[in-house]
Amino acid sequence: MLRFETAGESHGECLVATLTGLPASIPISVAQVNHDLWRRQQGYGRGGRMKIETDAAEIVSGVRHSQTIGSPIAIIIRNRDWQNWTEVLPVESYEGDEEKKKPLSRPRPGHADLAGAIKYNFADARYILERASARETTARVAVGAIARQFLAQFGIEILSHVIQAGSARIERPVEWEEIVALSKKQDVLLGCVDSEAEARMKAVVDEAYRTGDTVGGVFEVRAHNLPPGLGSHIAWDTRLDGRLAQAILSVQAVKGVEIGEAEEAASSFGSRVQDTIHYQKQNHRFFRGANKAGGLEGGITNGQDLIVRGLLKPISTLRKPLESVDFATREPASAAYERSDVCVLPAAGVVGEAMVAIVLAQAFLEKFGGDSLNETRRNFDGYIQQVREF
Numbered sequence: 001m002l003r004f005e006t007a008g009e010s011h012g013e014c015l016v017a018t019l020t021g022l023p024a025s026i027p028i029s030v031a032q033v034n035h036d037l038w039r040r041q042q043g044y045g046r047g048g049r050m051k052i053e054t055d056a057a058e059i060v061s062g063v064r065h066s067q068t069i070g071s072p073i074a075i076i077i078r079n080r081d082w083q084n085w086t087e088v089l090p091v092e093s094y095e096g097d098e099e100k101k102k103p104l105s106r107p108r109p110g111h112a113d114l115a116g117a118i119k120y121n122f123a124d125a126r127y128i129l130e131r132a133s134a135r136e137t138t139a140r141v142a143v144g145a146i147a148r149q150f151l152a153q154f155g156i157e158i159l160s161h162v163i164q165a166g167s168a169r170i171e172r173p174v175e176w177e178e179i180v181a182l183s184k185k186q187d188v189l190l191g192c193v194d195s196e197a198e199a200r201m202k203a204v205v206d207e208a209y210r211t212g213d214t215v216g217g218v219f220e221v222r223a224h225n226l227p228p229g230l231g232s233h234i235a236w237d238t239r240l241d242g243r244l245a246q247a248i249l250s251v252q253a254v255k256g257v258e259i260g261e262a263e264e265a266a267s268s269f270g271s272r273v274q275d276t277i278h279y280q281k282q283n284h285r286f287f288r289g290a291n292k293a294g295g296l297e298g299g300i301t302n303g304q305d306l307i308v309r310g311l312l313k314p315i316s317t318l319r320k321p322l323e324s325v326d327f328a329t330r331e332p333a334s335a336a337y338e339r340s341d342v343c344v345l346p347a348a349g350v351v352g353e354a355m356v357a358i359v360l361a362q363a364f365l366e367k368f369g370g371d372s373l374n375e376t377r378r379n380f381d382g383y384i385q386q387v388r389e390f
Contacts, residue, residue, distance in 0.1 A: 002147075002362045006139035008077075009130035011085040015077040017139040019062070019146060021365065024070035025373040026150050033057045033145040037077070040141045040350045042188035045205045045215070045343025049135075052081050057142045070371060075142045079135075089130070104129055105327040108335040110316035117327070124327060129338065134252040134315075137351040144354020147361035153373060154364070154380055157224045158357050159183050160349030162191040163309070164218040165201035166208075170194045176224055176305060191219070191346035205343045212320030214342050216253070216312045219349035221356045223295070223306035227380075228387060230301040230363040239299025240363055247355040248310045251348065256311035260294025275304075284388065306360075310352050315341060 001021055008015035037055040055077055062073030087100040103124035107113035116128030148158055159179045163170050170192055178193040190205070192198035201217070208215040231240025245257040265273040276289035288304060295306035317340035324335035368383065370376030 002358070002365050004140075004143045004358060006136055006143070008079075008136065008139065009089065009127075010079075010133035010135040011081055011089055011130060012079060013082050014079055015136065015139040017075045017077075017143045019073040019075075019143050022062075022068050022070070022073065022146070022150060022361075023365075023370045023372050023376050024068055026068040026153065028059070028063050028066055028068060028146060028149055030057060030059060032149060033059075033075075033142055036141050036145040036148075036350060036354070037138065039188070040138065040347050043191060043344065043346030044189050044202060045208075045341055045345075046347070047341040048339050049081065049341075054080065055138055057145075073146060075139070077138055077142060102126065104336045104338070106321075106324045106333045106336040107327075108316045108318075108338075109322045109324060110313070113336075132252070134344070134351075137251065137347075137354075140358075141351060141354045144351075144357040147357040148353070150361055151357060151364065153377070154227075155225045156360065156364075158221065158353050158360070159224075160191070160219055160221045160353045161193050162201070162217060162219050162345045162349060165190060165192075165343065165345055166204035166215045166217060168197065168200035168204045169218075170197035174220075176222065179222060188346055190343070191349055208314075208342050212318060214314035214316075214318055214340075216314040217343075217345045218258075218309055218311055219345055219352055220307065220309045221248075221349065221352040222308075223356055223360060226295065226301045226303065226306055226360070227384060228301055228303035229383070230360065230367060231296070231299045233298040233300060240301065240359070241296045241299050243359050243363070244306075244308050244356060247359045248308060248352055251310065251351050251355060253312050253315050253344070254310045254348070255313045258309040258311065259296060260307050261292040262294075265292065301363075306356070308352070308356060310348060312345060312348050315344060 003021060004017060004019045006017045034056050041050045041055060058076040060074050060076055062068060062071050088102050090097060104113060104126050105124045107125050112128050112132035113125035116132060117125045161179050161182055174193055182193050190198050190201045192201060204215055232238040241259050248254055248257045273292050275291060275293050278287050280287060291304045295301055295304040317338050319337060321334040321337055324333055326333040368376050368379040370379055
């Protein structure tokens, strides 16, 4: 089974990720991993932390001579901001360290601060916010970048774009080729393929800047050129739609997931939302009249583009703080402010890509297996021939 874990705190020495279960001999480019890490740092509305960090992956095991070797992959991403926190968050206590602490005693509404402090019985929420922070997603993006390189060996591509920021939304269908063109841009604004819609989104973010607020929205992840048959209908936890939903909802600040045109389908009649089935005799293949299902039927990929959307709430740290309570006095107080962002939508899309890539790589290996890339490819090629002959 392909599995991963991350470790590290927002202001700790580094972030760490491990990935176990990939076949041997997969070509790996560290430059491509670092490019995805760079993409995660971009976008209009990012805060001061991104001006400090220059995220770069150090692969310390599992890859040699630019190929996986079948053993666990371990990745380190160093936090440059750690130099400002060495006395605040030391591994071992030292004399006088109480004076160096930066306690967070006024929990932020919407963050893990209060719930986590109660759960772990901490007198302040510093340790909670350090791990709950979306800084953790840096490690996920590194893992997802490796999963993406594995899937690319079979022609599978995964990209994202932003379809809504606050009340501003792109109101037209988006083609795959537009998302590909967007991914090649070096100047990332809000990650929308339509310049006019993006200008309206920017105005919403500007208003949040002006008022000390934050803004959320909707990002969309698409996986292109997937084979039919990944995932299964036979048990609740093998259905790919449920696994993707969990993966996207695990991203900090994501409060909802939509697969395909779920919202539209909920308010329509069945005759209007099912993707009709057709057969092309000259090419000996089935095809559908639309893709409202988002590439999944019965928890199984159907060969169309996979479409998954994450509904991102405005992040919880506001420059104009909301009402809270002080842990020590139990009196009303303004919530704490930690250096933060105003809008993270393009970055959230990159994290969403990583999570989709990981889940798809898991499902891919469950179906095709293999201890080496050649073995996986033989199994894949045999299945594709079976599909063609169906």
